Amino acid sequence: MKKLEQIYEGKAKKVFKTDDPNLVIVDYKDDATAFNGEKKGTIVGKGVINNKMTNHFMRELAQAGVPNHYVEELSDRETVVKAVKIVPLEVIVRNIAAGSFSKRYGVEEGRKLAISTIEFSYKDDALGDPLINEYHALALELATKEEIETIKTLAFKVNDFLKAELLECGITLVDFKLEFGRLPDGTIVLADEISPDTCRFWDSKTGEKLDKDRFRRDLGHVEDAYQEVMRRIMGK
Numbered sequence: 001m002k003k004l005e006q007i008y009e010g011k012a013k014k015v016f017k018t019d020d021p022n023l024v025i026v027d028y029k030d031d032a033t034a035f036n037g038e039k040k041g042t043i044v045g046k047g048v049i050n051n052k053m054t055n056h057f058m059r060e061l062a063q064a065g066v067p068n069h070y071v072e073e074l075s076d077r078e079t080v081v082k083a084v085k086i087v088p089l090e091v092i093v094r095n096i097a098a099g100s101f102s103k104r105y106g107v108e109e110g111r112k113l114a115i116s117t118i119e120f121s122y123k124d125d126a127l128g129d130p131l132i133n134e135y136h137a138l139a140l141e142l143a144t145k146e147e148i149e150t151i152k153t154l155a156f157k158v159n160d161f162l163k164a165e166l167l168e169c170g171i172t173l174v175d176f177k178l179e180f181g182r183l184p185d186g187t188i189v190l191a192d193e194i195s196p197d198t199c200r201f202w203d204s205k206t207g208e209k210l211d212k213d214r215f216r217r218d219l220g221h222v223e224d225a226y227q228e229v230m231r232r233i234m235g236k
């Protein structure tokens with residue numbers, strides 16, 4: 001596998017071509033951003049943790065019937081994944097009210113939701129990733145009805161799987177964001193990452209935040225929190 005030229009650089013990852021047109025290499029950075037790029041910083045060691053944690057979950061999810069882009073971990077920060085066309089929707093699943101949901105609906109953070117919920121944002125930085133409903137997504141041809149149904153089913157499967165595994169590690173899965181992609185044959189697969197950058201993890205006993213909210217809200221001990229979830233989930 002040859003790492004060829006960079007094709008994309010995002011806020012937290014770079015993507016490189018390989019000698020196989022169906023495969024790309026993602027390279028995780030320590031750069032952290034929040035509030036649509038307004039706040040910038042570094043979380044030392046984050047790239048390694050997000051790479052390894054994402055790969056751990058992706059391997060397990062594939063076994064559990066959630067097809068995804070994972071192929072092979074190359075190094076601490078680099079992973080080979082299937083090249084996909086990302087569906088321009090951020091898919092957010094919530095078990096407990098927090099963040100923008102709490103603000104939008106005036107609900108205190110930490111309130112357990114009567115059912116797990118799902119919502120979509122239109123993935124467009126210039127617009128600030130606005131909330132979008134299924135009719136809007138269809139009207140704008142961001143995805144088909146069938147694709148949206150598949151995405152919803154898979155997203156709740158991911159929730160059930162992660163919630164159970166994390167509970168065993170003493171972590172409450174509050175909410176998380178997923179992204180899905182299309183393979184060349186049109187199959188929808190889970191893509192992107194599953195990490196403390198994209199999930200809210202609370203210590204089940206103390207409620208302590210073990211995720212990117214420590215960076216967003218200047219709570220301190222950001223690196224410690226990332227290392228703690230890594231240790232609990234992967235035993236190192």
Ligand code: UDP
Binds near residue numbers: 198
């Ligand atoms: N999230 C994310 N990327 C985004 C927006 C949200 O990974 O661009 C994650 C976030 O980490 C949290 C969940 O999605 O786990 C729900 O985030 P929310 O809508 O509450 O937004 P926030 O409060 O982070 O602005």
